[in-house]
Amino acid sequence: MPTADRFVRYKVVDRSGQAARSRSPFECRLFREEGRPTSKYFPTAAQAHRYGARMLAKPSVDTRGTPFTEVAEAWLGLQRGMDLKPATLKQYERHLRNWVMPKHGEWGFRDHRITSITGGDIQRLLVRMQQEGRSGSTRKQVFGLIGMICDHALSEGLIDLNPQDQVPRTRRPSSKRSRTPRPLARAQVHAIHDQIASQRHELHVDYALMVLVGFYQGMRFSEIAAIRRNHVDLSYGSLFVAEPAKHGDQRTTPLLGPLPQRLADYLDRAQLDTGDLLFPAIGGRQLPxxxxxxxxxxxxxxxxxxxxxxxxxxxxxxxxxxxxAKVDPKPRETDPVDRNYYRNRIWNPAVEALGMPDRQFRDLRNSCIRALLTGDIDGRRWPPDIVQQFIGHADSRMTMDVYHQVYDRDVHRFANTRTKGIQPPHLGPQ
Missing domain, CATH: 1.10.10 (Arc Repressor Mutant, subunit A)
Known part of the structure; x- marks a missing residue:
């Protein structure tokens, strides 16, 4: 192996005949003394020639290279010194631990030198993640993480090119949502509640009430499962969200719709102590x-x-x-209800019986956002910034761009009423 990873010549090739290279058709291919060539694409031939000449004049880099683990740890140390959210740092550490530098397994770059990583290595890791069933969002996060680490190595002069640039854009992961949120009408929500109540009437825990909490409060499943007796204040009609799933901001929200009376009836019947969970685990199975x-x-x-x-x-x-899984005994009533147990034993049988097998519990949150924005809950259309605070989003753009769906029938209904000089009370479904 040579002691220097030096480029000895370059060649500019016109790839304009390839549809995938329509924007950057000129390839600058750099050749080393030993090893595989490296390519980068440019919009014009002049840019490709300038890049090739600059890379030939650049000082050589030690091919033995710095271990990738050292570069990643140095980059992560810089991130810890920046003003990042704790959740973002945890995400970086989790992806490094599970995918980029796992202790076990055949994938990842734990045993690689920073100079030996190629675009093909990154593509193989992404393919492995896809085979493991990882979502496009997770693969995109890992892809971006590798790119940031390699950018750090590039700025430190450890490599000449970022191998992430060698991955074709058509092979890069996309985080497009595979499933569009499908809001439920208020009548559908109450139908699901009644179906669960009729199917699980023998349980002393009112799991059907979780459906109404999810719809009228717009809470995530984990937030609902963590509700305790002292989080509910019936005198003020409020609910304290003590364990938010994201962003880490606790919040107190007013109880909407029939929830004050429903919760009062349930608490009178359940006779819970101050710190007891409203929806504890009473079922489950021990894995072999x-x-x-x-x-x-x-x-x-x-x-x-x-x-x-x-x-x-x-x-x-x-x-x-x-x-x-962990080999644990069945859940105790001091544990919150398990998400998988609720989905498989309570939610799915109810929605399948109602002919809505494709609906998920998280659709309740989207339904709440849409109902608040269109006035379907209390007849008032809430401003987006108020909905954002009520729901617990970090940005109102998340509320409007991702969750709120305006349907054609709403637009036509609004247009028809305006032409008649009538202001509609709300735009939601009847």
């Missing part, structure tokens, strides 16, 4: 210890989920559950 242990062993060896599923003769979802 042998299969959980086997799944974890295969996971450590770098097996894919489909390989674990084939080895254990279970579905892909069950294999994922086994590989993540």
């Amino acid at each position: 210890a042998a299969k959980v242990q086997r799944a974890k062993e295969l996971r450590v060896d770098g097996a894919l989920l489909r390989e674990i599923a084939a080895d254990l003769d279970v579905s892909l979802a069950t294999a994922r559950e086994y590989s993540r």
Whole structure:
């Protein structure tokens, strides 16, 4: 292996005949004394030639290179000194630990030198993540994280090119939502509540009430599961969100719709102590210890989920559950209700019985936002900034751009009433 990673010549190639290169058709291909060539694309031939000449004149870089782990730790240390949200730092650390530099497995760059990483290595990691069932958003976050680390190495003079630039744009992950939020009408929400109440009437915990809390308060499932008796103030008609799922801001929200009376009836019936959970876990199942242990062993060896599923003769979802689970006893009533238990045993049977099998619990939050903005809850259309504070979003643009959906029938209804000189009381579905 040579001691210097030096470019000896370059060549500019016109790729305008390729549809994928219509914006940057000129390839500047740089050749080393040994090893694979490196390419970068430019809009004009002059830019490609200038870049090639500059790279030939650049001082050589030690091919032995700095270990990628050292570069990543140095970059992460800089991020800790910046004014970043704790959740952002935790996300960086989690992606580095699980994907970029895992202790076990065949993927990642733990054993790589910073100069040995190529665009193909990054693409193979993204493919591995896709095979593992990771979302486009997660893959995009990891892709961006690798790019920031390589940018840091580039600024320190450890590499000549950022390998992230070698990944074609058509192969880069996208975080487009795979599922558009589908708001529920108020009548549909109450129908789901009644269906759950009729199916689970034998339980002393009113899990059906969680549906109304999700719709009228717009709370996430984890926030609802964490509600305790002392968080509900019936005298002031308010609810304290003590454990927000995101952004870390606790908030106190007014109880809307029929919730004050429904909660009062439930609390009188349940006779809870001050710190008791409103919706504790009363069901669940203990996973088979042998299969959980086997799944974890295969996971450590770098097996894919489909390989674990084939080895254990279970579905892909069950294999994922086994590989993540802990061998614990059944949930106690001091634990909040489990999300999977609620979805599989309570929510799904109810929506399937009503002919809405594609609806999810998180649709209640979107339904609340839309109902507040259109006045479908109390006849008043709430301003977006007030809805943002009520829901717990960090930015009102998140409230309007992502969650609020205006449908054609709402637009036509508004236009028809305006032409008649009548101001509609609200725009929501009847």
